[in-house]
Amino acid sequence: MITVVVVAVLVIVLVTLRYAGRGRARGSGRRGLKRRFGPEYESAVACQSGDVRAAERELCERVRRHGSLQEQPLSPEVREQYVAQWDAVQERFVGSPQKAVTEADALLARLARDRGFPDGEQFEEQLAALSAHHAYFVQGYRSMHAAARDRSGTEEMREAMVEARGLFEALVAERQVDPDRRRPPSPDGQGHAPWPLTTRRHAKGSST
Structure with missing residues (x-):
């Protein structure tokens, strides 16, 4: 009788531990x-x-499909070309917002491809891969991609480009961004990111 009770208690303990372990695993995941x-x-x-x-x-x-992807480095020359192209697109936004957003969308797709992500012609696949490495910035790319294909208002397109710049900067960076530092910078006190953003050209002493 004692043996039966001991076995029953052990079974209960094992079952409890098993379910507790599953719960912790789900929570941790x-x-x-x-x-x-x-x-x-x-x-x-x-x-x-x-x-x-x-x-x-x-x-x-x-994560299973794209988590092990190794981002390819950019040469200094290619990096400078991308930065100059993005600055030029930003400057063209004032005169032609829709064209600028379309160009920026294509520019991001090429940059992602050059860093080793799937080709931009398969946007959803490219976005899924980017989200496994730069999740805090992909919503901006998604918004700009939609704005490039829809007849969005100028303010909506401006906000999409501002938000998409976070992904551009993450991809054009010399070193991979630390996972704990992938959050985009805070907007200004009114809840809107500045526009136009400060460009490399301004940083070298431009008066504007």
């Missing part, structure tokens, strides 16, 4: 995904109509 993807985690949940498990499966699939 969710916290890890939230930390890695930041706002993209909430975006994925929204796209799945609030289905958290479906969103987490999708994000885990992105």
Whole structure:
């Protein structure tokens, strides 16, 4: 009788530990995904109509497919070319917002490709890969891509370009951004990022 009781107690303890371990694993996995993807985690949940498990499966699939991707370095010359091209696109925005946004969208796609991400012709695939490494900045690219294809208002296009610059700077950086420092800079006191942004040309002493 005593043996039966002892065995029963051991079974209960083992079952309890097993479920507790599963609960900790699920919690740790969710916290890890939230930390890695930041706002993209909430975006994925929204796209799945609030289905958290479906969103987490999708994000885990992105990590599985693209998490091991090694970003390719840019030569100093190529980096300077991209910076100059982005500055030029920003300057053209005042006279031709729609054309500037379209050019910036194509520029980001090329830059991502040169860094080793999937080609921009498959936008969703490229975005999924980028989100596994630069999750805090991909919403800006998504917004600008949409603005480049829709008839958006000038203010909406301006905000999309401002937001997309975070991804541009992350991709054009000489070193990979630390995962804990991938959040975009805070906007100004009124809740809007500055425009036009300070360019490399201004930083060298321009009066504007």
